[in-house]
Amino acid sequence: MPISAEFEYVKPKDMDEALHVFSLYREKARALAGGTDLLVHLKEGLAKPEVLVDLKALEDLGVFKLKGDILRLGALVTFTELIESPVVKSKFPVLWEAALTVASTGVRNRATLAGNICSAVPSADSAPALAVYEAEVLVRGLRGERRIPIENWFTGPKKTALQPDEIVAAVEIKVPAKKHGGCYMKLSRYEGEDLAQGGIAVLAFSDNTYRVAACALGPKPARCPATEAVLAGSKLGPKVLAQAKDAILTELSPISDIRSTKEYRLHMAQIMLGRALESAVARLFGKGARYGAENIC
Amino acid sequence: MKNHNIQFKLNGETVSLSVQPNDVLLDVLRNRLGIKSPKVGCDRGDCGTCTVLMNGRTVRSCLALAVEADGAEVVTLEGANTTRKWTQKLQAKFHEKNAFQCGFCAPGVILSATELLEKNPKASAHDIKEAIAGNLCRCTGYEPIVEAIEETVKGK
Numbered sequence A: 001m002p003i004s005a006e007f008e009y010v011k012p013k014d015m016d017e018a019l020h021v022f023s024l025y026r027e028k029a030r031a032l033a034g035g036t037d038l039l040v041h042l043k044e045g046l047a048k049p050e051v052l053v054d055l056k057a058l059e060d061l062g063v064f065k066l067k068g069d070i071l072r073l074g075a076l077v078t079f080t081e082l083i084e085s086p087v088v089k090s091k092f093p094v095l096w097e098a099a100l101t102v103a104s105t106g107v108r109n110r111a112t113l114a115g116n117i118c119s120a121v122p123s124a125d126s127a128p129a130l131a132v133y134e135a136e137v138l139v140r141g142l143r144g145e146r147r148i149p150i151e152n153w154f155t156g157p158k159k160t161a162l163q164p165d166e167i168v169a170a171v172e173i174k175v176p177a178k179k180h181g182g183c184y185m186k187l188s189r190y191e192g193e194d195l196a197q198g199g200i201a202v203l204a205f206s207d208n209t210y211r212v213a214a215c216a217l218g219p220k221p222a223r224c225p226a227t228e229a230v231l232a233g234s235k236l237g238p239k240v241l242a243q244a245k246d247a248i249l250t251e252l253s254p255i256s257d258i259r260s261t262k263e264y265r266l267h268m269a270q271i272m273l274g275r276a277l278e279s280a281v282a283r284l285f286g287k288g289a290r291y292g293a294e295n296i297c
Numbered sequence B: 001m002k003n004h005n006i007q008f009k010l011n012g013e014t015v016s017l018s019v020q021p022n023d024v025l026l027d028v029l030r031n032r033l034g035i036k037s038p039k040v041g042c043d044r045g046d047c048g049t050c051t052v053l054m055n056g057r058t059v060r061s062c063l064a065l066a067v068e069a070d071g072a073e074v075v076t077l078e079g080a081n082t083t084r085k086w087t088q089k090l091q092a093k094f095h096e097k098n099a100f101q102c103g104f105c106a107p108g109v110i111l112s113a114t115e116l117l118e119k120n121p122k123a124s125a126h127d128i129k130e131a132i133a134g135n136l137c138r139c140t141g142y143e144p145i146v147e148a149i150e151e152t153v154k155g156k
Helices: A015-028 A038-043 A079-084 A086-091 A093-099 A113-119 A126-132 A225-231 A238-250 A262-284 B025-031 B077-083 B085-096 B106-119 B125-131 B143-154
Strands: A008-010 A029-032 A051-054 A064-067 A070-074 A136-141 A144-149 A154-156 A167-174 A180-187 A198-205 A210-215 B004-010 B013-019 B051-054 B057-060 B073-075
Touching: A015 A029, A015 A051, A015 A136, A015 A167, A070 A086, A070 A113, A079 A086, A079 A093, A079 A113, A086 A093, A093 A126, A093 A180, A093 A198, A113 A126, A113 A167, A126 A180, A126 A198, A126 A210, A180 A262, A198 A262, A210 A225, A210 A262, A225 A238, A238 A262, B051 B106, B057 B106, B073 B077, B077 B085, B077 B106, B085 B106, B085 B143, B106 B125, B106 B143, B125 B143
Parallel strands: A008 A051, A029 A051, B004 B073
Antiparallel strands: A064 A070, A070 A167, A136 A144, A136 A167, A180 A198, A198 A210, B004 B013, B051 B057, B051 B073
């Protein structure tokens, strides 16, 4: 199907040139990286830009580099690159596990991590993983660079803290200092490609602290601080797990849509929380399923 | 809209043409370059029947602008058939096992399987299912497709 919207296409050679276009066109410019969301929006008339700015000639945005314990993922890094990276698999296994659940190979070969968080749909699979690793989003504008903690990145369904004259340069994640195990548990209608009905990421640390984050269970992907507070300081057992399952209901607000009802999502969120915590703790002690093996609830 | 002159390798041959910014790669391949193996299915990246190899990776040609192909190497089933090691072996096995019925999904499935075996010639049944998860087949229930790829791996 042809795209009926009309727009210009530019492919800047350097960052300054790109930023000038955004500063001039603002909301009327759209960044193009993998295009797997943007083209659908163009075809359906949901995006009506005057100019598309193809970022793929900007070499800085292709960076994929571990420096010390900080991994910098440029805005052009695709989900396939994440999956094929031994660094991501060994040091950020929850992100790796989440990346495996995104769409299908032919989409992951083009779709970028940065694009996923810029689309900012409530069901973004990468978001809970980035949340538990406490990622930072590096954005660039003509005025300079800003670092936005992932906690403050999502501002609502399909809304982010990115200003119209800015672009995402990279996402940075830091290897947690304490020994930990993790899990991304995704609920979908069938294996293979589907959007999440719900997703929960967990990191369990050796000092009995935990990080929990969710997607598709509220208007935006988010950490679950009340659940974390209930769990903190306790070894995972039936009593604290029951309390955590009560706590998570207080901080989720899913909707009913074509993929699931609100009630089913809430019911399954509790089950997924339990399974994700058990899996993360087992992995912490080197006993759990290998990463990527059981990531579908 | 300002037209763009693009040049890319299509199945080994250099093609040059002028495209509009909103031309979709799939439409240009089918309607202007006579390449009919990639099909128009869902047209939104879900069904995989428009799959082509771009710089060695399967991509949804319905979700790529033609202008993005500038400088790239695009291979469709028409070209993979003679240039990729696994494609003919897969085709022979699909044929032998009568693995498709209507064949609408076949070009996409074969290219996805080609990419998988190029990366991982010892792919397991799980790897195979994962690799073709984005290629929807409405006829076969997938079993003969998965079996054909498994047997290609085993060199039966």
